[in-house]
Amino acid sequence: MAFHWRSLAGIALVASALTLSACSDDDPTGPIDLPPTNATVVATSATSATVSWAAVTDATNYIVQRAPGASGGTFATISPATLTATTLLDTGLEPNAPYRYRVQAIRPTGPSQYTAEISVTTNAAGTVAGVISANITANRILYADTVYTLLGFIQVTNGATLTIQPGTKIRGDTALANIGSSLFITRGAKIDAQGTAANPIVFTSARSAGNRKPGDWGGVIIIGNGIINRTGSIQVEGTGVGANNPAQIYSGGTSNTDNSGIMRYVRIEFAGYATAPNQELNSLTLAAVGSGTVVEYIQTMAGLDDSYEWFGGAVDGKYLVSYESGDDHFDLSEGFVGRLQYLIAMQTRIIAPLANAGSPAVDPQGIENDGCDSNAAGCANQLATPLTTPIVANFTLYGTGTTNGVTLPAAGGRGMMLRRGTGGYYVNGIVSRFPAFAISFRDTTTFQRATAGDFVLSNILFAENGALFEPQATPILANTVRHYTADTTVNKLSTVAGTASALFTSVAATLPANGATFDWAPVAAGAAATGGLATFTGALQTKAGTFIAGTAFRGAADPAGPKWWQGWTSYTIN
Secondary structure (H helix, E strand, C coil): CCCHHHHHHHHHHHHHHHHHHHHHCCCCCCCCCCCCCCCEEEEECCCEEEEEECCCCCCCCEEEEEEEECCCCEEEECCCCCCCHHHHHHCCCCCCCCEEEEEEEEEEEEEEEEECCCEEEEECCCCEEEECCCCEEHHHEECCCCEEEEEEEEEEEECCEEECCCEEEEEEECCCCCCCCCCECCCCEEECCCCECCCCCEEEECCCCCCCCCCCCCCCCEEEECCCCCCCCCCCCCCCCCCCCCEECCCCCCCCCCCEEEEEEEEEEEECCCCCCCCCCCCEECCCCCCCCCCEEEEEEEHHHCCEEEEECCCCCCEEEEEECCCEEEEEEECCCCEEEEEEECCCCCCCCCCCCCCCCCCCCEEECCCCCCCCCCCCCCCCCCCCEEEEEEEEEECCCCCCCCCCCCCCCEEEEEEECCCEEEEEEECCCCCCCCEEECHHHHHHHHHCCCCEECCEEEEEEEECCCCCCCCCCCCCEEECCCCCCCEEEECCCCCCHHHHHEEECCCCCHHCCCCCEEEEHHHHHHCCCCCCCHHHHHHHHHCCCCCCCCCCCCCCCCCCCCCCCCCCCC
16 A cells, blocks of 8 residues: 555656646747647638638648538648648639638647638539630630530540539530530540539530420530541541531541540530431440540430440440430440440430421430441441440330330330340340330341350340330341340340339339439349349450449349439439
8 A cells, every 4th residue: 555655646746747847937939739820711712712821930831631521521631741831722622512621830849739620611613604615725624613605516626635623514505606516525635524423514505494405505525546347537427517517537546445534423414416417416425435534423314316325436334324315325336345334214205306406316215236337438347347345234224115105206115226236245234114125136247246155135124115026027028127036034034014113112103203203223122133143254254354243133223232323413304
């Protein structure tokens, strides 16, 4: 016990000494760890804020940290190690979003404490009007606080990069100056359009809400240095018409690994303007685009022509949504060899286009794949190389059905049109509500791809379609299109009774309806929650690489995964 009391006494003496030291008058400047004073932060735009503070005597530099949100979130250093000024412009923020900051002074004797947190909310997007009327020939940034209007067929050229901030809106309008409007990323140039789920980048009509229609403007066209199977000077459909719309050549590329930039969390609405009869532009055209390009979290809505069209190249894509297409939702041709996973296509009606903007398609389909159209210039035959051999995995195609009061053109209403020597691997999908046929597997050249092993239909679920395969017309004459079928048991092609809507957590049985309320995740223990090809082998595994993995479920939504389409897509069709 004596030892115990001596220890406490020693602790008391030490504590007394520490207390006296803290009150000593020998330190006239005060404690060295005091933080900077007068720290403030103000929003300077939709994507930037300026932090400032009072200078600290003897400070060699300062550290500024930022955390997302009004509370919580982890602070991270954003200042350069050499920051000596007492202000910092923080850029690359999201519009209308809260952030918190704190500042620290670094002296020769060590760092100070951090200031108390200071908070700011960035400005809302689209508070300024801007016009783009000339080609972009040098690197340029489009800022979220500005709504830009495309005046004409705007080209990004000369190897320039067009950077678009999250939340930025770009509008097109064929009525302006009586010319069309589109955005072209030409060969050698790049787009850096990285939106977020909270602040997607939106390409849309310049017309007011309620007055917007398919064909209000052209669309987004990316031209890469990838390889196609047509020779000669092949130009993008819809270009080369009129003095303001020069021809855009996409043939002659040499590199399927070419990089045309990044598109992430982007919406493209009310596009598809026809520059001439039967020369409609697509919502998103990917012409000879290489695999170095990133395309993910994209939605097209209410376009007049195809939602997505790939002409050759090898660009990969994930998380693609097509809502209310005027023609095909996903069109792949001319030697496209890319990989696509998690695709949603929904068609509930045929929306009347803008007057004089173009004609509705005569053969709208869910997926349309071609090898090489032997009637097209520069196409030697349907088996011209490179063959069209993509992977399309985890797709959900949801058509108009027969109970929705919609009359489709006689040549349309097919879930998958696979023809003209196309190959490819189509796996873990759902095809539903296509009133004509679920699959049109046609042309001897396409059948040859199946016998060669580079055309595969596997683990696909069907519901509420017309016939599973389009039948062979008889009699078979010299010019009759040949139709084929695939073994449903060997290829695990299964059809379920009942409504297609019953496959999903929440999709309206009666259409049209607001797609924003839909939940494409399979219902628990439902047919779509299982039946997928979980392990790829052989040529499929080689083709998929590390970009696409097998799944135990079918369709575009993992029953236990994130609802990746929610929060950034839109379903307002006018």
